[in-house]
Amino acid sequence: MTHVRKSLIALIAALGWASAVPGARASAVDDLLKHYTELGAANFSAEAGEAFFDRAVIDAKTGEPRKCTLCHTTDLRRTGKHATTGKVIEPLAPSANPKRLTDARDIEKWLARNCKWTLGRECTPQEMGDVLVMIRGR
Ligand code: HEC
Numbered sequence: 001m002t003h004v005r006k007s008l009i010a011l012i013a014a015l016g017w018a019s020a021v022p023g024a025r026a027s028a029v030d031d032l033l034k035h036y037t038e039l040g041a042a043n044f045s046a047e048a049g050e051a052f053f054d055r056a057v058i059d060a061k062t063g064e065p066r067k068c069t070l071c072h073t074t075d076l077r078r079t080g081k082h083a084t085t086g087k088v089i090e091p092l093a094p095s096a097n098p099k100r101l102t103d104a105r106d107i108e109k110w111l112a113r114n115c116k117w118t119l120g121r122e123c124t125p126q127e128m129g130d131v132l133v134m135i136r137g138r
Pocket of ligand 1: 083084100114117119
């Protein structure tokens, strides 16, 4: 085997390893961001995501303010508590909970449900992208 061929194999192995290790988390969010971009969103911002996450919206039925932080708290590395059932919610921050943001279908399912409850409507692709970029960095 030539030296060049050997180092080529080593390089390919290293690339494969590098993409497999930080893997799932990065790609689930990246896939969703790409999808949101196709829907017209752009320039995702963790700052906008943070503001969105703690912005209160008055619920039409109860007149009470609702926001993401009601259940997830403002410190995403901490355990949250469901605002209506009182159930424990494991931290959203991937740094505290490595299972977070690993499955695009789960993320979309929960965003759909949580946006509906919190805002009384779907989140826009821009809002979802901003919030995912913010959560990913926690
Ligand atoms: C009424 C309580 C509640 C509110 C308000 C709420 N969530 Fe959640 N959220 C949950 C629950 C319950 C889960 C699923 C259980 C779990 O994953 O621990 C969840 C899961 C998620 C996940 C899934 C993460 C993953 O991949 O595991 C994301 C993202 C999320 N919420 C974002 C939001 C955003 C953004 C808002 C505001 C628009 C919000 N949540 C408001 C209760 C809430």
